[in-house]
Amino acid sequence: MSVTHSSNEAIIGRDDINNIEAILSVTNTDLDEVEHIVKDNADAIFTWDYSLARPQLRKLYEKAKVGQWNATTDLPWDTDVDLEKVVSADQAAIQSGLTPDHYKGTIVEKWGDKEWLEFGIDQRRWTLSQFLHGEQGALLCTAKIVETVPWYDAKLYASTQTMDEARHVEVFHRYIDEKLEGGFQVNAHLRMLLDDIIQDSRWDMTYLGMQVMVEGLALAAFGFLHQMTEEPLLKQLLRYVMSDEARHVAFGVLSLKEVYAGMTDQEMMDRQEFAFEAAIRMRDRFLSQEVWEKHGVNPRDVVPLVLNDPTRDMFQQMLFSKIVPNCKKLGLLDRNDQWLRHRFEEMNVIQFEDWEDTGSEYIKFELGGELPEPQPAAGD
Numbered sequence: 001m002s003v004t005h006s007s008n009e010a011i012i013g014r015d016d017i018n019n020i021e022a023i024l025s026v027t028n029t030d031l032d033e034v035e036h037i038v039k040d041n042a043d044a045i046f047t048w049d050y051s052l053a054r055p056q057l058r059k060l061y062e063k064a065k066v067g068q069w070n071a072t073t074d075l076p077w078d079t080d081v082d083l084e085k086v087v088s089a090d091q092a093a094i095q096s097g098l099t100p101d102h103y104k105g106t107i108v109e110k111w112g113d114k115e116w117l118e119f120g121i122d123q124r125r126w127t128l129s130q131f132l133h134g135e136q137g138a139l140l141c142t143a144k145i146v147e148t149v150p151w152y153d154a155k156l157y158a159s160t161q162t163m164d165e166a167r168h169v170e171v172f173h174r175y176i177d178e179k180l181e182g183g184f185q186v187n188a189h190l191r192m193l194l195d196d197i198i199q200d201s202r203w204d205m206t207y208l209g210m211q212v213m214v215e216g217l218a219l220a221a222f223g224f225l226h227q228m229t230e231e232p233l234l235k236q237l238l239r240y241v242m243s244d245e246a247r248h249v250a251f252g253v254l255s256l257k258e259v260y261a262g263m264t265d266q267e268m269m270d271r272q273e274f275a276f277e278a279a280i281r282m283r284d285r286f287l288s289q290e291v292w293e294k295h296g297v298n299p300r301d302v303v304p305l306v307l308n309d310p311t312r313d314m315f316q317q318m319l320f321s322k323i324v325p326n327c328k329k330l331g332l333l334d335r336n337d338q339w340l341r342h343r344f345e346e347m348n349v350i351q352f353e354d355w356e357d358t359g360s361e362y363i364k365f366e367l368g369g370e371l372p373e374p375q376p377a378a379g380d
C-alpha cells in the first residue's frame with residue numbers, strides 16, 4: 001500500500017515555509033486570556049504488568065530521583081539583576097542576536113544604542129516568557145503521559161518529569177516576576193503547537209511533540225543562553241533546568257525508539273509530518289513578532305530581513321542541533337524516501353544529523369560536572 005503524505009498547506013497552513021504574510025497573520029488576539037481550555041482526547045491506561053521490562057527507563061527514573069533540586073533554596077534569588085547592564089553585556093557578546101547593519105532602509109536603521117538596548121530587554125522578557133509557557137506545556141503533557149503510556153516504567157519516570165516541570169514553571173515565573181519586571185503572553189505559534197500536541201489522542205505523539213521537538217529545542221536554547229550570559233542567577237537557573245531537560249529528551253528518544261521500530265510506513269509518515277509541523281511552528285515563534293510590534297516596528301518590514309540575518313541564522317540553526325540527530329536516531333529522517341530529511345534541508349538545519357543524540361548524553365548534563373560542548377558525535 002502506498003504512503004500518502006499531506007501538502008504543506010494541510011500541515012502548516014501555507015505552501016511556502018517562508019510566506020511572511022501567512023506567518024505574521026497568526027497572532028495572539030486575546031491578551032487578557034487567563035484560562036485556555038484544550039480537549040486532550042486520550043484514554044487513561046492502567047497496567048497490571050509491574051515487571052522491569054525497560055531497564056533504560058528505570059535507570060532514568062533512578063537518576064531523576066537523585067537529581068531533584070529545590071528551586072527555593074538551591075538558587076541565589078538574592079542576586080541583584082541590573083537588567084540594562086546584563087542585557088548590554090549579552091548583546092555585546094552576540095551583537096544583539098541580530099546584525100544592526102542588516103536593517104538598512106527600515107525604521108530600525110535609525111536605532112541607536114538606547115533603542116537596541118530597550119529592544120534587547122524586551123526580547124529577554126519575551127524569550128523567558130515563552131520558555132515559561134512552554135514549561136507549562138511540558139507540565140501538562142507529562143502529566144498526560146503518566147495516564148496514557150501503557151508501560152509501567154514509563155509511568156514512573158513521567159511522574160518524576162511532572163515534578164521537574166513544576167519546578168521549571170516555578171523558576172522561570174519567579175525570575176520574570178522578580179528580576180525582569182514582567183513578561184509577555186504566550187506567542188500564538190507556540191500555543192498552536194502546544195494545543196496540537198495536547199489534543200492528539202495517540203500517546204506517542206505527546207512524546208514526539210514535547211520530549212523530542214519542544215524539549216529538544218529548549219535544551220539547545222537554554223544551552224545557548226547559559227553559555228552567553230554572565231548573569232549568575234540566570235546562569236545557574238539554566239544549568240539546573242538543563243540537568244533535568246536532558247533526561248526528558250532522553251526519555252522521549254528511548255521510548256519512541258522502541259515504538260517506531262515496529263511502525264508501518266504510513267504511521268511513520270504521520271510522525272514525520274508532525275515533526276515537520278513542530279519544527280516550523282517553533283521557527284516561526286522565534287521571529288518574536290510581538291517584540292517588534294511593541295517597539296513600533298511593523299514586523300512585515302523586518303521579518304523578511306530577520307530570516308536572512310547572518311547572526312540570527314546561526315542562532316536559529318543551533319536551535320535544531322538536538323532535534324535533528326534525535327530524529328535521525330528514531331528513523332524519522334530517512335523513512336518514506338527521506339521525506340523529513342528534505343524538509344530539514346529546506347530549513348537549512350540538516351547539518352546536525354551526525355551530532356550526538358540525547359539517548360545517553362543526559363549523563364553529561366548531571367549537576368556537579370562541566371556541561372558538554374555541543375559537537376558532532378565521536379567517530380564521525
Ligand SMILES: [Fe+2]
Pocket residue numbers: 135138164165168245
Ligand atoms: Fe522543563
Ligand SMILES: [Fe+2]
Pocket residue numbers: 138165215244245248
Ligand atoms: Fe522538560
